[in-house]
């Protein structure tokens with residue numbers, strides 16, 4: 001992933017700031033697991049008109065496996081749009097944008 005904006009120092013600073021503010025994978029934490037994050041994901045993809053350098057609350061810390069799942073579900077053609085698999089302690093899907101909740105809810 002060396003393409004713009006990931007090859008800029010602005011992104012490197014933003015990524016670092018996000019990982020130090022939120023060092024744990026967000027989807028894993030929804031499932032009650034504390035997994036160190038090493039990936040920072042755009043909540044709204046740049047390809048969908050998202051800000052390449054958004055505020056920290058528009059970024060999500062993720063572990064590599066959650067990021068791979070999310071990329072396949074949302075950023076690739078044929079994905080089902082469910083970014084995070086599984087259910088939380090309450091038995092509900094962990095992904096707020098899961099069709100169960102009736103649509104497109106950010107983060």
Ligand SMILES: [Zn+2]
Pocket residue numbers: 025026027028029035062063064065066067
């Ligand atoms: Zn994870």
